[in-house]
Each structure stands twice: as C-alpha cells, then as structure tokens.
Amino acid sequence: MKRLLYIILAVLSGVAFSGCVMYSDKDEAENPQLDVNDLIYLDCVEPVFRVAELTDFFDRYQSVREDREASEALGLEYFGDSFDPSELFYEEFTARPYWGKVILSDNQGEYVVYPAGNRWNDMYTDYNVQVLGSRRYRIVCDSADDDSRVYWKSVATDATVYYDADDIMHVEILDIVYTEDIEGESVTVEVTSDDGSLAIPLCSRGEYSVYPGSGIMQFSISGDVSDVFSVRYHDDVFEIISGSNSEILDK
Amino acid sequence: MRRIVLILFVFLFSVPSFAKDREERPPYDLKRHEFAVSGAVYPGRYAFGYDFDFIPGKMYSHYYSSVAARYRDAEIYNKERVTNTWTLSYTYNFTRVFSLAASVSYEGAWNEYYSRKDDSKVSMTECHYLTPMLTARFSWLNRKLVRLYSSVGAGLAVSLMDVSYREYPETYLSLQVTPVGISVGKKLFGFFELGVGTIYVGGCFGLGYRF
Structure with missing residues (x-):
C-alpha cells in the first residue's frame, strides 16, 4: 500500500510541475516590419492599384459606351465574374466585391472612386482620379479632408500611374501618408516609390494581382515608434530590407 | 465475421465462470464515505479558452490593427503558467453501484509579459476559478481492490479574477464527464480518470481514503 501511496504522490508532483509553463513565445521571431x-499595403497601397484598374476600364468604356455589346465585352475582359452589366451606366459603374464604384466627376476628365475596402479598414475616403491621357492617371485622396469621416486613422495618397501596351501598370510616383492616433500614441507612416520601378499587371477576367511583380517601396515610420525599411517585389517573393539586413518572404 | 464469432464464444463461456466467482466471493464490504484529493491535466477552463491574447494595458480593440501595436507587441514576449486543476472531494456511496460526490476544484493561470530587451517583467494578467460540483458516479465493476466507474458532474465555476479584471466574481456553468475511472486500493486508494469538461480535459490522478 505504501508503494501505491508513493506512486500517486509522484504522479501528483508530476501534475503540479507539468502546469508550470504552458506556452511561451520567447523564442519566436518577431517581425514588426512585415x-x-x-x-x-492592404489598407493604403493596394487600393491605389484597384482604383487605377477601375478607372482605366471606365475611361476606356466612355469611348465605346454607345455600343453596349462592346462595352460589356470590355467589362468582362477586366472583371470577369465580378462584372455585372446591370451595374454599368454612362455615369457610374460598380465592380463588387474587390474594386468598388467609379462615377463621372463634375470636372471634365476626372472620376471619383469609392474603393470597396472602405468597408473594413476604418478609413472612409474616396479617390479623385485625373485622366492625364494615354492611360495615365493621377490618383489622389485625403481621408482627413472631412472630419466626420476620420475615426482614428487617416490616409492621404498622391500617385501617378500609367498602363503600357502590355497592360502593365507602372507607378511613376507614389506618396502615401498614413497617420494613426490611438491610446495616446501617434504614428505616421510614409510610403514612397518614385523611381518608376513599381509595376503590377492589369486585372484580367476578374483575376488581379494583389502585389506588384517588381519595384521597391520605402517605408518611413515616425512618431511614438520610428523605423525605416524598404520592400522590394519580385515575381513570387518580396524582400524586406532594413539597413544591411534583408528577409525574403513569399507573397 | 470470425472476430464476432470469437467474441461471442468468449462471452458465452465467461458468463458461467463469473457466476461461479460471484458465489464464492464474500459479501461486498461497502464503505460509505470517501475523501480524496486529485490533480488533473489539462485544466478545463484553460483548455476551453480564456483569452489571454492581448497586449497588456491596451484593451481598446482597434489598437491591435495599429502600427504602434505591431512594434509594442514585438518588444515583449509572454509566458502562460497554469496550476492545472486540483480538487478536494467527499463521496457518499449509497450502494456499491451508485454514489454522489461533492467537490471543490481550483484552477489558476497567469499570463506574464516580459521585455525582450532585458527579460524584466512588464505586466501580468491572471485567472482563478473555484468550482463546486456535484458528481454522480456509477461503478460498473467492483472488486476487493479494483473499481471501474463512470461519472458525470455539474456545478458552477466562480472566477475570482479574470482577464477583464472585473471587480465582482462571475459564474459559469461547469460540466465534467468521466467515461472511465479506475480506483485501486481498499481503505487508502489511488485513482486515475479519463475525462472531458471544464474541470479538466485529459487525465486526473488522485489519492483517497474510504471508511
């Protein structure tokens, strides 16, 4: 019986010790830059590409809008299953769920785009797109221009992009300023790309590229936290470059 | 098919031998009272999840989708410690088959945050639960030294302090099912149970005394 007692006491001691540490992430690598x-990227940069695609379609549509068949063929070419002919009007068009809504602006040669992402990223903004000719566009937004729409973060974008003959979009200039102010901490992130290297294919039949196929963007973070790093895009991977360190990750 | 025939064969021939045992066995010595202490892994409240996963002092949910949070979160690491579940129980055996147990279980856990820079403790959150429970136990094999049983229990878990740091104790329904338990010993006995519920999920080991 003593043996049983010793066994049980030993097991209970084991139970007591087994609960000491259930979980620890001490050895996990943290990568706040990623x-x-x-x-x-998903809240502020990618919408620029979707806005450009939506505008590029709508601008080309304006020249064929009298021909409904050609218009719908063009819509399918861009948006595939996301193209709903009943959403296509002379003055506006909506492509759900990834692109959003584009409308003719009161100003000649300009469009206003309400991106689909407005629903979830807490930054309620529309983009003003100026047609510069030859499928070249200037895309501008400032979510802070209307106080009633600013919750706790805002974004201001100024980008100039164009599509080449192969339907690749090239970013001439990208300047995005994101600000947040929450729980007493204010942070500003500026994302820039001005060497013309950033390129992403145009959407095709509803398929779109989330990330650029090439190019580099610089991130500059200031305020209550600060950091500087770059993100370089390749075909299947992207690279986070911070000083002399570089980390390659799958897209 | 062969397996079924074999099982039937073994069953048919074993019944008479059990009956023979029963005739020769002395009257069962039913002890009415049992006291026991036990420890169990994995603790049930922890298994079913109290949410430790937040940045200390930053209770505002939008903070998690902020840039500041990404950097603050990277500056710390955390450790979760638990006590496992410890139970004191009293059981009254109504018959050799049916008994009723009253128990109190304790489970505690701490989530500690440390600075990655110098390993100093930054913050801590903790949970403590006391669970009084009534359990019905059915012994389906009773031998001099060994008992096999199943049980089901229900009670209320009282959180003395939880992740939200509410001032008042909160109560939660608590259930525990033990499909199989085995106890070995006469007066002093050890036992092991397999079970699932809010007391524990997995195994429970204990020591008891019956009289």
Missing part, C-alpha cells in the same frame, strides 16, 4: 507592411 506586420506593418501587411497592414499598410
């Missing part, structure tokens, strides 16, 4: 890139 996290920030994900956050800013």
